[in-house]
Amino acid sequence: MVTDFPARNIALFIDADNAPAKSIEFILTDLANYGSLAIRRAYGNWKSDNLKQWEGCLCENAIQPIQQFDMTKGKNATDMAMTIDAMDILYQKNMAVFGFVSSDCDFAPLATRVRAEGKIVVGYGERKTPEAFTNACTTFSYVDDLGDDDEPRRKTNPVDGNTLKGDTKLLNLLRNSIEACADEEGWALLSRMGHSIRxxxxxxxxxxxxxxxxxxxxAIDLFEIQKNAGGGANRVRDLKKHP
Structure with a gap:
């Protein structure tokens, strides 16, 4: 999670058709770590009963609803409208961070394009979100595990260490990042490692x-952690290479 860019402007785009309203407090709180939320828009057919869950939180959180009628049965114009607006803002406004809330893989090309312009792309969606979209974002958070609207916290228990050790993809990502940032003694600053991972x-x-x-x-217990004076992790090295 980023906490050192308070001056950056953020544009938030919500695909209300494909995102739970209960996640909004968590999303707004999380995005605040990246800077200032200058633009907040939610897209959908607001005449549809499916979006009733969103009505109460729009005004409360200063989110601008953008109406998109369903042009064809089973289809909607939300994706295209969001994409056009995001591209307009990309070139017309001074935004450093773009937040996209959706579980729809159709936004993968948009996220890729925005990142190509050097912007930070923060994604939020449910665990059903295809990897094409999650991987296109700078960082992506799942919102399935949040509490109720007035309690924006995660309810999921931490994945146990043995399960994490069995996740080859995760271990390779962590080890490669440590190696890329390590000094001669194998120590990698956690901040640099996090940047490498992103x-x-x-x-x-x-x-x-x-x-x-x-x-x-x-929790994985395959790495040596060195803590700073405040008790937080400061740097790490791989015990496989430095037993």
Whole structure:
């Protein structure tokens, strides 16, 4: 999670047809870590009963509803409208961070294009979201595991260490990032490691039930963690290479 860019402007785009309203408090709180939420828009057919869940939180959270009628049965114009607006803002406004809320893989090309312009892309969606979209984002957080509207917290228990050790893809990502950032003694600063990971994937330790990268590394128990004076993880090295 990023906490050192308070001056950056953020544009948030919500595909209300493919996102649960209960996730909005978590999303707004999380995005605030990246900077200032300058633009907040939610797209959908607001005449549809399917979006009733969103009505109460739009005004409360200063989110602008953008009406899109269903042109054809079974289809909607939300995806196209969101994409056009996002591209307009990309070139017309000074936005450093783009937040996309959807579980629809149709937004993968949009996320890829926005990242190509050097922007941070933060995605949110349900666990059914295809990897094509999650991997296109700088970071992607699942919102299935949140509490109720007035309690935006995760209910999921942390994934146990043995299960994490069996996740080859995760271990390769962590080990490659450590190696890329390590000094001559094998130590890698956690901050640099996190930056390296974000450049490779949409990894978010909270998707595994952990607050931060240091907590997840400690649970795996295959890495040596060195803590700072405040008790938080500061740097790490791979015990496989430095037993």
């Amino acid at each position: 450049n490779q994937s949409s990894f978010d330790p909270r998707n595994y039930g952990y607050k931060g990268l240091g907590d997840l590394l400690s």
